[in-house]
Amino acid sequence: MSTDDAEPIKTPLTLKDGVDFAIIEHLFFAYRDFTSDPDAILAEYGFGRAHHRVLHFVNRRPGLTVAELLDVLRITKQSLARVLKQLIDGGYIVQVQGPRDRRQRELYPTEQGRDLALALALPQSRRINAALQEAQLADSAVIERFLRALVNPELRAQMDKLPNGRSEP
Amino acid sequence: MSTDDAEPIKTPLTLKDGVDFAIIEHLFFAYRDFTSDPDAILAEYGFGRAHHRVLHFVNRRPGLTVAELLDVLRITKQSLARVLKQLIDGGYIVQVQGPRDRRQRELYPTEQGRDLALALALPQSRRINAALQEAQLADSAVIERFLRALVNPELRAQMDKLPNGRSEP
DNA sequence: AATTTATGTCAGCCTTGTTGACATATTTTG
């Protein structure tokens, strides 16, 4: 398939090749540093990024069911089970039997869980605010619209189910 | 530590709590979908996201050394070794002995490696352009400034070493 | 009464990160 003497290409891939590589890289570096602050806090608790995600959405939509959480995270129940169990055992999340459908388990944060979620979000919030200022952006609406537009259209409805979205007037 | 009867909290965490959770989530969803297109292509080759990163930066900075690549990716040489070996064996990347320092291995893409890097970047580029349009942004400068500002200051210099950055007039 | 649904759980696998130890070639330094 590949010849024995594959020639090295010495010219860098640039904008001229029809693709904006700078933005692609910026997203990579930005996301990496954006997640680094909560990662450091989580490590103190013996938790990882997966725990953060679960804790975040349970705090953002208290009472959501396991199935709804799986739908938001797009992972399997086996993956969720591991981290959810640890969060429940640690007293960060509690399960309540569904009122109408008793098969369901509604997930709620405890006070402890809320505190941790807030502590994890704080450095991210500060980083975002600093970046908005640095980029001389008065408010975050432009960024939010752009990020939302990056998401697959089918999945955007899901984002609207979360509080303080742009859906209400 | 945690009491036996930890009370479930029923109110959602919102902007009122002093943190812009919407933006935090938008970054999560956006990054996830942003990486999904190349992930699907990579799977056809038996590669993963780690291969993409290596291939990307070797194409963006042909001739960079192993140490430089490790510095950009911020992973250990053992992690890099696995994926780099597969990319070399597959004929996507070639190693050239450093001209001044013969201990160094300069990494270059082959034509095959360049083609794959471009194929992986294409759907991402399309997604970004569509999002810019949708968000009614004439050019990407605002977004790029914001994303760059999210990155730890010490690491920004590294971004300038890549082609078509904002550092040259 | 039978089937479907929501959840939980066991077992095993994969990718991609980690640490620690050690080998080799080459360059730099005293």
Add this chain to the structure above:
DNA sequence: CAAAATATGTCAACAAGGCTGACATAAATT
């Protein structure tokens, strides 16, 4: 020149967090 430092490679073991497949239970639906 000998010794030390550096760039890279490699072996082994481990962890996190994804995955699939199989099976169990309770509750709702048909």
